[in-house]
Amino acid sequence: MITPEYVRRMAAYNTWQNQQITQAMEGLGTEALTRDRDAFWGSILATANHILWGDGVWMTRFDGGPGPGVPMSESATMHPTLAAWSAERFRMDGRIRLWAEGLRAVDLAGPHRWYSGVLGREVEKPMALVVMHMFNHQTHHRGQIHAMLTEAGVEAPVSDLFLMPEMS
Template sequence: MTRAEHISLMATYNQWMNLKIYEAARGLSDEALLADRSAFFGSIIGTLNHLTLGDTVWLKRFAEHPAQYAALTPLSILDTPKRLDQLVFANIRELQAQRVWLDQIILDWAQSVSEPDLDQRLRYHNMRGVAADKNFYSLVTHFFNHQTHHRGQVTTLLTQAGRDVGDTDLLRLID
């Protein structure tokens, strides 16, 4: 499997897992989703917002890659989040609609990434405005790892709230 194929696999995994998580989350009341569960982002909805905001920040950075990915053009309508702990969507239905839209963009973008793209460096500014210049493939790996990390937290919170997400193994998607 090439690195580009691996990125497509991770985008597919991201979409699959988010569908499972949101299906489980929709079985809870708005109050249960907003309840402070002592997680880093407080609640289930807080953690899901963080994931959406984090993905938006990274994808907007990826849109600055010299390859100029057309699949990321729709993100130009979004403001870059100022903080990653904002509760932009307090309603699971609105957040899920944004997540579905964003996941399709991620999938389309991932399928457009080429091997030479991954060897380039990406210049960007972090949330504090500090300039960075890093290997693009390493940043993409971080992007998907960040998703997996926080989805694991959400899965735990959902389980504690009595909702079963089901199988979460990437192995299910590997031939």
């Protein structure tokens, strides 16, 4: 279904996108970052926090490291400032890349089993599918941030995968 190279490419894309989103967010003040913009998670910073939360949940399932430490209901407020979010985002992106670098094809084969707090039960899905889901979740919510940044008057970053510098 997917290969370790795909995962490494998506991990690099994730880092590139988050660097650009961070730069765009730095152009806004706290009020603009935290203003409710009628998005699913409310504000730009809340949505960025939720992406980070999701990454933490998936990575603890994939690499056994620490999770986000808060339930999904608190994901939007995990890091109340851009500085706190940015520092943790940087660490998480490194963690994702490090995990991706160590993947072998066999690691993506077969089922993956975990307890879903959201569903309140054990879940088993193909490992390749849940890895793709993690990257899809990031992209989905970054699209929401892109729209909110545009609405806030900030030039939103380039998000096309084929324009990623490593691809040129």
